[in-house]
Amino acid sequence: MNTSKIALVTGGSRGIGKDTALSLAKQGINIVLTYQSKESDAQATVAEIQALGQQAVALQLDTANVPDFDAFYAQLTTTLLTTFGAKRIDFLINNAGSGLSASFADTTEAQFDYMLNVHFKGVFFMTQKALPLLQDGGRIVNISTGLTRSTFPNRAAYASVKGAIEVLTKHQAQELGPRGITVNVVAPGAIATDFSGGIVRDNPQVNAHIAEATALGRAGLPSDIGSVVAFLCSDAARWITGQRLEVSGGMHL
Numbered sequence: 456m457n458t459s460k461i462a463l464v465t466g467g468s469r470g471i472g473k474d475t476a477l478s479l480a481k482q483g484i485n486i487v488l489t490y491q492s493k494e495s496d497a498q499a500t501v502a503e504i505q506a507l508g509q510q511a512v513a514l515q516l517d518t519a520n521v522p523d524f525d526a527f528y529a530q531l532t533t534t535l536l537t538t539f540g541a542k543r544i545d546f547l548i549n550n551a552g553s554g555l556s557a558s559f560a561d562t563t564e565a566q567f568d569y570m571l572n573v574h575f576k577g578v579f580f581m582t583q584k585a586l587p588l589l590q591d592g593g594r595i596v597n598i599s600t601g602l603t604r605s606t607f608p609n610r611a612a613y614a615s616v617k618g619a620i621e622v623l624t625k626h627q628a629q630e631l632g633p634r635g636i637t638v639n640v641v642a643p644g645a646i647a648t649d650f651s652g653g654i655v656r657d658n659p660q661v662n663a664h665i666a667e668a669t670a671l672g673r674a675g676l677p678s679d680i681g682s683v684v685a686f687l688c689s690d691a692a693r694w695i696t697g698q699r700l701e702v703s704g705g706m707h708l
């Protein structure tokens with residue numbers, strides 16, 4: 456029987472989720488990560504985690520599609536037993552998702568519904584359905600965005616549904632406190648990943664604009680975020696719950 460704790464990281468194949476999975480693995484935690492379509496990226500991340508000496512497995516999941524979740528958790532239950540000799544997970548990191556660049560005036564209902572499903576409804580029911588599998592004393596970390604506090608053009612739908620998980624986080628913390636489960640939300644600033652077509656990383660004007668608007672003088676990197684999520688999953692963070700932690704290098708202070 457493996458005694459390492461286990462984290463489920465949605466969207467752990469790339470970007471912030473990948474760095475989170477690696478940061479947790481460096482703390483001796485085994486990882487189940489999910490991906491939507493990029494299986495090879497997911498398997499590459501699994502290999503990196505294994506190279507750190509931890510166990511890892513990648514499962515496919517569309518976190519925008521709630522009807523898939525029961526089958527996913529059935530698969531996870533089997534995987535926990537066969538891969539880790541375990542019945543429960545200790546940490547749930549709700550990270551998966553994509554962006555939307557559309558003005559408030561032009562956002563379509565289909566675009567709105569997708570943002571709602573992937574960033575709010577999906578997170579709500581992923582977590583609800585995880586509860587029987589989550590250890591008492593476990594941790595939940597939801598990934599939001601700095602755009603719930605300050606604005607950027609064409610992010611109304613995306614930022615609004617992220618705002619919803621910040622409210623949800625507080626209510627979850629209240630309700631799950633009796634089980635010793637902490638629930639916090641990490642709000643990254645602009646991070647150089649594939650997100651939104653890689654605009655923060657690949658568009659020099661956008662990158663320079665963000666650097667100017669940031670106290671620490673540069674755009675964020677995935678490696679600025681995963682370690683903070685890992686901290687919230689560590690024993691040192693046991694008395695933090697219901698909190699929003701912005702990790703933006705001081706963007707738009």
Ligand SMILES: NC(=O)c1ccc[n+]([C@@H]2O[C@H](COP(=O)([O-])OP(=O)(O)OC[C@H]3O[C@@H](n4cnc5c(N)ncnc54)[C@H](OP(=O)(O)O)[C@@H]3O)[C@@H](O)[C@H]2O)c1
Binds near residue numbers: 469552573
């Ligand atoms: N980058 C930023 O500037 C920034 C800032 C603040 C907050 N965030 C938030 O941080 C989180 C991760 O962003 P990122 O920058 O790391 O993005 P990324 O590099 O584009 O990675 C997105 C990850 O989410 C997965 N994913 C996307 N849609 C999914 C769906 N419908 N179902 C399941 N998995 C899905 C992807 O899987 P595949 O690899 O299979 O496609 C991938 O693992 C998101 O919630 C995002 O809103 C990002």
